[in-house]
Amino acid sequence: MQELLTIGQLSTRSGVAMSALRYYEQIGLLRADRTGGNQRRYARSELRRVAFIRISQQVGVSLDEIREALESLPAARTPTPEDWTQLSRLWRNRLDEKITLLTRLRDDLDGCIGCGCLSLRRCTLSNPGDRVADEGPGARLAMPR
Amino acid sequence: MQELLTIGQLSTRSGVAMSALRYYEQIGLLRADRTGGNQRRYARSELRRVAFIRISQQVGVSLDEIREALESLPAARTPTPEDWTQLSRLWRNRLDEKITLLTRLRDDLDGCIGCGCLSLRRCTLSNPGDRVADEGPGARLAMPR
DNA sequence: CCTTGAGCTGAAGTTGGCTTTAAGTTGCAG
DNA sequence: CTGCAACTTAAAGCCAACTTCAGCTCAAGG
Known part of the structure; x- marks a missing residue:
């Protein structure tokens, strides 16, 4: 080989x-x-x-962010299992966030369809955990980052 | 209001x-x-x-694809629940695919870390369901679309 | 009425993520 | 040792997704 x-x-x-x-x-x-x-x-x-x-x-994910992640692997020496674990932990959070966002979009889309409204105001979709409720009434996008 | x-x-x-x-x-x-x-x-x-x-x-998802999806909603009349259901079904597949990809990336990253190798050859990550096995040995990315 | 901030248009500029092109060099099979 | 596919570079080009700019008009409070 x-x-x-x-x-x-x-x-x-x-x-x-x-x-x-x-x-x-x-x-x-x-x-x-x-x-x-x-x-x-x-x-x-x-x-x-x-x-x-x-x-x-x-x-x-942008190439810039990917590079940042990959840079956490040492270039000088062969990456140890600990190095990879570090990288993994970093990305696990990022991936979990994305998965959550996607799953919510999917389920809420289904849910909204159920009632025929596709209301992004009533749904948690655009207002997860009512994080922005104190900024006044109405819809508002709550995006990560 | x-x-x-x-x-x-x-x-x-x-x-x-x-x-x-x-x-x-x-x-x-x-x-x-x-x-x-x-x-x-x-x-x-x-x-x-x-x-x-x-x-x-x-x-x-690109704006082009998003437009396609939104165009499935009729501009002339108020969208019926059926219209929304159609859109939802379309996107459900798309979203399911993405969720699967992400979950696999996350889990396999963890799994590979476990053995300290991050091997994308042995993992299902880059070769889901061995779909590309008959194209010869070795790693190969199997991407949707 | 006047002022001022909000909004308008079309065109040009920007950034990310590449691909294409041109003109040449390398490496391996026969 | 020849021939040809595979490789090299730098620079230009391309598309998506916006942003910025110039020069203007609109709308609403004082």
Whole structure:
């Protein structure tokens, strides 16, 4: 089994265009060794990173935020289980938030449909936990961040 | 209680910039009546739409797709409960997919952390249901759409 | 009536996330 | 050692989703 992947191989295996992979490297999301002739050679572990990046992106996280997360992994040494645990904890919160938001949207959409109103005022959807009730009556979006 | 909202009021209540609201109107996501002096007056129901738009966007849906969804609501007549049910069903699938993806990411991240590997090859994360196994060995991202 | 803040338009500018292009170099199979 | 696909770079281009700007008009309180 090959140790290192060419950019073409990484692209095929990850389903991400080569140009995108180069772009990710440029903005510090991926790293690659070079051959004598200056061609990229990726460690197999970069596949994990690409998967992490694309899935995170799919659910609305910016590349900037993804980089921040990935930067918590030390570049100098091989990440320890503790390093990964740290990263995991960070993202668990973020993911939990998103899941909650989505589930609420889905259920409230269903709920609102039930009564035929799609009222985002009466629903918790746009006003979770009535957090903004003291800002006066009426609907108001309560978004994370 | 006021019947119609000015753009400033809609902006304040929705937390969405006026320029964004005008943009949404321009691309057909919102509709507004006009005063004699050409100023926008929004029906209160537009508040629902804005909430729907922003929440959908939060979880990675494009404005184009959102418009498609909203277009399933008839402009000519007041939407019936059936109209809303249709829209709801459409989005339920979409949302279910996203929720599944997110939950898997979260759980697998945890699981991988457990063994200290964050292996996206062995995990279902990047290869749900081994859907791509017959495309050869190794990791490959299996994304919806 | 006057002032002032809120709103109007169209056009240009911005940011994120890439893709495309041009012109050249590398690496491997035959 | 040749030929050709795969690779390299920098720069330009592109699309989505807005924001900003200039120069104006409107609406409501004093």
